[in-house]
Amino acid sequence: MKRLLVLGGGRQAAEGLKDLQQKGFHLVVCDMDENAPGFAFAEDKIIASVYHLEVCLPAVLAYHAEKPISGVMCLACDVPHIVAAIAEKLDLPGNSLETAHRAVDKLAMKDKFVADGVPVPEYRQVESTSELRSLRSEWQGLVVKPVDSRGSKGVSVLDQNGDADWAFENARQNSPSGRVMAERYLEGPQVSTESVVIKGKAITPALSDRSYEFLDKYHPFIVENGGTMPSALPEAITEKIETLVSHAAISLGVENGIVKGDIVVHENEPYVIELAARLSGGYFCTHQIPFSTGIHLVEAAARTALGEDLDPSEWNNEPKCPVSTRWCMVDEGTLLSFEEPEKIRAMKNVLAFETWVSPGSYIDRPQNAAASIAMVQATGASYSEAVKNAENALLEFNPIIQKQ
Template identity: 60%
Template sequence: MKRLLVLGGSRQAAEGLKRLKALGFELVVCDMDKEAPGFEFTTHRILASVYHADQCIPAVLEFHAHTPIDGVMCLACDVPHIVARIAEKLGLPGIPVTSADLTVNKLSMKDRFTESGVPVPPYRAIGSLDDLKAAAADWGRLVIKPTDSRGSKGVSLMDEQGDLAWAYDYALTNSPGGQVMAEKYLSGPQVSTESIVIGGEAITPAMSDRSYEFLDRYAPFIVENGGDMPSSLPDAMKAEIADLVSKGAQALGIDRGIVKGDIVVHEGRAYIIELAARLSGGYFCTHQIPLSTGIDLVEASARTALGEALNPLDWREKYHRPVTTRWLIPECGTIKSFASATDVMASPGVLAFDSWCEIGDEIGGAMNAAASVAMVQATGNDRRQAIENAERALDAFALKVDCV
């Protein structure tokens, strides 16, 4: 039995860990939370923060000294650079540390893409408010973000008339390394992709149309409230995106493992916003992708991490089932009441539901990806019905918030 280390045991990782256990892997889960839901499915526990290399790596090395690990991956957490360092230190399969580091620094990533001829939105480093004002003058509408944050923390959408001083400070405050960048906002459909890279080629069974229907309501924050699979883009554009993801992975020096893409299609051309060397969070890899396509990229990631050779034909979508994800993002205030999960699951077409709020919780409003309090996934006879079923299910949750 292969012993697999998984960094991350959160609620969003639990279903993936459950499936890995069912596949017969001996799991070692690392998480700082003693009550992490993922620990239910593991044989061994390592209590350490996966986001702090100085805590995680020594704890893993100590464990490995008496219980050898055969492979390492992360799940529902953005730590490919730490995964790569563990793999390097233990002599395990993995991507180069230099490649992993590129994927957790948005500015370095885009520099590499530009050098390699991979299309990205126009961008630049921002070292001062004057730099940001100059970018706004050149581009009009632009996205300001930390170079090294995650979960859309510190990200805002502005134009010349917006509060650029606030946007600069907001990004800078949320950057661990104290670096800010800006990129020109490109209008058009945005797509989430998830791929398994085999022999330098990215196989992309998953493309989800990202929902930003409340972009104006949440402004200046950019908060996604769900996604729809399969993508409604034309087949030719889907093929272009798949090719773009492959080129992006190659530019970063990634010839194996998972890559997760954020893509925008602007005026008939696809651009990479970001490409991460990890599985997604947000119940995308654990729920929506297998429900919509029949493909389990969590398993693909595990087998790659253990050095198994994969056949590309095994990881192409088996079917195209309409599956919609919607996140419930309430107004700020105090949660007063909500219905049971049983009530939500009884709603037509519901495939999965989860919530993580309690009566009395204070909600801060939609600032980033952490603003949601519940998630539902639903299907239907077609895309429209799947969306309607998901929205109806969130209505059935009947969340009541006392807004002050």
């Protein structure tokens, strides 16, 4: 029996784990939450924090001593460095520790990209607010971020009217190593990609146009509220993006596995904002990509983690239908009520709907996508119709907030 260890059993991982279980994988799920929903699809579970190697590794080693593990991956959690450390310790397939380090250290990642000729926005580590002000004068607009955080925590836009002291401290406090970096803000559409890398070549079946319609409302925070695929960008641009992702994956050091890209297209040229050596969260790999393309990259990740050779032709299908994801963002306050989720799921063209809050919950002002209170995915006869159907579903959800 080949046991596959999956780090992460939260709500965003559950559907992917269910799919793997149905495909016959023997799953061992690790999560610190004893009630993690993903445990329902595991043959065994390990109770440990996947974000702390000093906690996770001993628990995994103790399990492995009794029941050998054949592969390890993560799902809906940003821990490729933990995966790599476990894989090295147990002599399992996976990325090198060096590759995993680059994947979670934005400066190391971009230094390697620049060395290998991968286009990225101009960037620099900043040690003080005076450096930040100097860069603002040089670049006009910039993005300030922690070097080694996740989920857009600590990220903000700094324009000519912004507070450099606050932006620097916000990023520093959200960096485990206390390091801050700045990037030149490039105007242009942004795209989420997800690819399977097979023998050094990235195959990218998923390109989703990211939605940032609330940038002004939640400024200086960068709050994404969804995405739609297939991308509406011209084919010439999407082909450039696919070539860029493959180049970046090679630079990062991913020989076999999954890479998730954040790409900006500036003046018709794509640039890598970040490239993660893992599956995405946000119901992208578990829901949106399969709905639109029929391709299950979670399965690709699982098979790669177990050392199986993949056939490139299995992962390069054309999108079957438009699918739009929208996150429900609300103003700060107490959530009083909302429409029953089953009513939303029953709406025509709605493919999935999830909410993780309850009446009486206090909702903070959104600072990133993690502040959302619900997610809907919908389809339609066209790209614009899929977007409209998703937005209409959130209108029907109708959360009522009592402002403070």
